[in-house]
Amino acid sequence: GALPIIDILKEEIKRQGLEETVSVVGTGCQGFCEKGPTLVIEPQHILYTRVTKEDVEEIVSQELIKGERVERLLLIDQTTQKPVSLMSDINFFSKQHRIVLHNCGVIDPQKITDYTERDGYKGIQKALKEMSPEEVMEEVKKSGLRGRGGAGFPTGLKWGFCRQTPSDKKYIICNADEGDPGAFMDRSVLEGDPHSVIEGMLIGAYAIGADEGYVYCRAEYPLAIKHLEIAIKQAEEAGYLGDNILGSSFNFRLNVFAGAGAFVCGEETALMASIEGKRGMPRVRPPFPAVSGLWGKPTNINNVETWSNIPHILRNGAEWYTQFGTEKSKGxxxxxxxxxxxxxxxxxxxxxxxxxxxxxxxxxxxxxxxxxxxxxxxxxxxxxxxxxxxxxxxxxxxxxxxxxxxxxxxxxxxxETTCMVDIARYFLNFSKKESCGKCTPCREGTTRMYEILDRITKGEGKEEDLDTLENLAYTIKETSLCGLGQFAPSPILATLKYFRHEYEAHIHDHK
Ligand code: SF4
CATH class of the missing domain: 3.10.20.600 (Ubiquitin-like (UB roll))
Incomplete structure (x- = not known):
């Protein structure tokens, strides 16, 4: 609902003769989805939530929009019935620490100048002017950054494998095939701060020795793709992408590839097959992508959030980064x-x-x-x-x-009203549908497990069902080819561990 409000806001600002002093910036997501559309008045950091068209005239009429001290806030939060207040007073914002989301909801993602005004592209400038590729790699290793896509593998170490493989051509890929139900982190970063991903990839390509990259983004994210394409064009025009970047001998080109929405294409080898125009199916490893990846060339893949951390690490140093997080999970x-x-x-x-x-x-x-x-x-x-x-x-x-x-x-x-067996069935149904069918344990096993779970939730479960479920779960985990199958039984194993009584209640009470 934000877009129509932006238009009305601009009109109202003009009507009140404020267009010289007040500008309206359309930003990416501020994260407070529950309370959208949100509107922030800067530099005071005043937040208005659930803004409607009818609120606009009143907001513009207040002194605060003219940069004066806030004496009164007329809008009331419709849930809490409290006056809308400073962002720093709200737990939702004050208890967070934003590094990757630093620009989201603040800058206009369609303007490269908004990004550079907040130190954007300083990381790649520092890398190219002051550091060798090995030093960049060391800095990322020292930061302790681990891949944010799921497995948590140390990023610097992963880059090192690809760098060490001799080849005339290397690729880097950004995995933006975010497909988990309930996950929208990558989408938000790409929509709200696409240049941070481009800069992270530039730094990675320089360290690894790659001259071409792909962002593999699911087609269901059209705004993310649009903002990314705009950002790539602007970065090319500004000399951050292309040949002899910033006057150096470093060349890098970036392409966007829209995936068709298969969950399994988040798996590295399936993702690369998809870019190559083949059916998106995982393959046996080794060879690992760092040795033989896209079109048989050494390839390094990280996800959106991982790439987006990199410019901050380069700009501020690994030591700064290690102050956040735990001993083994930094940032x-x-x-x-x-x-x-x-x-x-x-x-x-x-x-x-x-x-x-x-x-x-x-x-x-x-x-x-x-x-x-x-x-x-x-x-x-x-x-x-x-x-x-x-x-x-x-x-x-x-x-x-x-x-x-x-x-x-x-x-x-x-x-308290949620049935945990239903939840396990829901997630298993997702994995069953998304199974690519290449290997038997995942293709057949998830279907058999689903049948048992479905029977239990209908009150038709049998005493021996829980043992069969557990046996199947461990077999599928051990024998599936890729992560989709290997982790598909996890929701069942976890619910059996912590909520077994709910399964038993379904079986014994027949409901
Ligand atoms: Fe395909 Fe499942 Fe086998 Fe992965 S585990 S290759 S998704 S059938």
Whole structure:
């Protein structure tokens, strides 16, 4: 609903004779999705939530928009019935630490000057003027950055594998095939700050020795693709992409490839097959992409959030970056908060923040005053965690030990009315539908598991079903070819571990 309001706002500013002093900037997502459309008055950081067309005249009439001191705020938050206030007074913003989302909701993503005014492209300038590719690689290694796409593999180490492979041609790829239900971090970064991804890739290409890159973005994200294409064109015109970048001998070209929406194309080898024009199916590794990737050439793949961290690390140094996060998981992580939480939206917090802080302080607790029951972390490959794990610090290793995973960062919150067997069935159904069918354990196994779960939720479960489910789950995990199959049973295993009584109730009470 924001776009029509922008037009009305511009008209009203003109009508009140303020067009010389006040400008309207259309930005990307501010993250406060629950309260949209939002409007922020800068430089005071005054936030208006759920703005309607009818509010516009009143907002423009206030002193605050003319840059004067705020004495009165006339708008009332429709949920809390409190006056709308400073962004810094709102837990949703004040408890976050934004590195990757630093520009989202602040700059106009369609203007390269908005990006450069906030130190954009300073990272690549520093790399090209002051550092060798090896030094850039070392800096990223020292930062402790781990891949934000799910597996959490150390980024600098991954780059090193590709750099070490001798070849006349190397590629780098940005994986923007975000497909988890409830996840929209990558979309928001591409829509709201596309230049940060381009700059991250430039720095990576320089360190690795690649001269061409692809952003593989799902076609369901048309605005992300549009903003990216505009940003690439502007970067080319400004001399950040192309030959002899910033007067150096470094050349780099960037292409956008729209994927057709298959979840499995988020897997590296399937993604590359898709770019090559083949059916998007994973293949056996080795060879790993760093040795033989796109069109048989050494290739490095990172996701949107990982690339977007890189300019900040180069600009501010690895030491600065390591102050955020835990010993083994450095930096921040973006989470998409969805489900039965009051503040659905996009949040960025230091690694090691507890689930309780994310869900109750930033997310403002459960809708309708209901009781928290569980949180699904990591989408269909992750797991559900119960209430007694709310004080768990969110980092790669802690979550894996608990039977979940950071994954791409989707957090789906469930309240006391949610049936956990239904949830397991929902996520398994997703994996079953998205299975590419190449290997038997995943193709057949997920279907058989789904049949059992469906039977249980209909009150037709049998005593032996839970053992069969567990056996199937471990077999599929051990024997599937790619991550989709290997992690498809995770929601079932986690719910069986923490909510077994709900399965038993379905079976014994026949409902
Ligand atoms: Fe395809 Fe599933 Fe096998 Fe992966 S595990 S290759 S998605 S059938």
């Amino acid at each position: 921040t992580k973006i989470f998409a908060l969805t489900g039965k939480v009051n503040n659905t939206g996009l949040v960025e917090v230091p690694m090691g923040t507890t689930l309780r802080e994310i869900i109750f302080d930033i997310g403002d607790g459960i809708q309708g005053g209901k009781k928290f029951k569980a949180v699904q972390i990591g989408g269909p490959s992750g797991g559900c965690l119960p209430e007694d794990m709310l004080d768990l610090a969110v980092d790669y290793d802690t979550l894996t030990q608990a039977g979940a995973m950071v994954g791409s960062g989707g957090l789906v919150i469930m309240d």
